[in-house]
Amino acid sequence: MGRAPCCDKATVKKGPWSPEEDAMLKNYIEEHGTGGNWIALPHKIGLKRCGKSCRLRWLNYLRPNIKHGDFTPEEDSIICSLYISIGSRWSIIAAQLPGRTDNDVKNYWNTKLKKRLLGRRKDRDAHHRQSTAAASSEMSTETMNDGERALSASAMERIQLCMQLQNPLGPHHNPLVWPGCRAASQSNTSFNSNSSNVTVAEQGQSSSMNEHLMNARLDRAAINGLGSPSSAENSNVINMEAELEELLYGEGNQGKAGMIDGGVQQGDVDWWSYDQGKLPVSCWDFTPETNAVFQDYTSVYDI
């Protein structure tokens, strides 16, 4: 036997909240608190809403000191840096921005920041096509455009891939995937407590979050075919890295770090350094390498 059902899904109200409903919820919580039980809350108040819906409404809209819109350049910077560092962990990113909710940050990223970056990318692609048109006579224009369109569409995913490559919790650090990484991986199964980018509360997050991240990245690794650094698919990773680098660093700057075997940078992406017995860089850290990525990112980005 489990718990009782949270609500009658046939009778709960859905859709936009009315001012009356907002007032009822706000007044009750301000007076009595949530009581640690969102499911019971709507029944106490007399709202025909699901507890989950009440929780969301309170956290995203009614809660005191909520800020909407008008993100500052500083907030843009924080969002971008954390997105590069940890990916789409909106609740964690929002926790760094007082008054902002994860939903707000997520919407802002999806509607503004991401498009700003992709817009830049498109402009640069157009310029690139112009300047290289003469040199690409062997490649049909249609083929080239298709390829570049594909890159634009996946640019953000590749930023995330970059994060994975730098992330000790990523698939390439998973001993199940790459047994050779076991020692280093095990020594880095918790987040770096010296991080300056994460609140004290978040530093104390349980290992379940690590597992969550690990699982998510294992899933993506399976999808992307990132089985092993020595596998045939690894050339795809190398190509994606090169493209990502072009995106972040711009043309003519691919040689920022030493290249290995026609594209792989030694030392720039720390997961390669396992062979040398070096410890990986925590995803929470802003090392000189990740700072360099961010600086270039912001220059591309205009933030």
Next chain:
DNA sequence: AAATGGGACAACCGCCTAAAT
């Protein structure tokens, strides 16, 4: 003036983990 398209944002959906039974 009406139709259309896109941006912004609120709300919902589905999944996962922890906890209750």
Next chain:
DNA sequence: TATTTAGGCGGTTGTCCCATT
């Protein structure tokens, strides 16, 4: 121990509003 739900989260969708045609 197995089953079921609550809470939390990220992804997606729906809707409103405004600009453009």
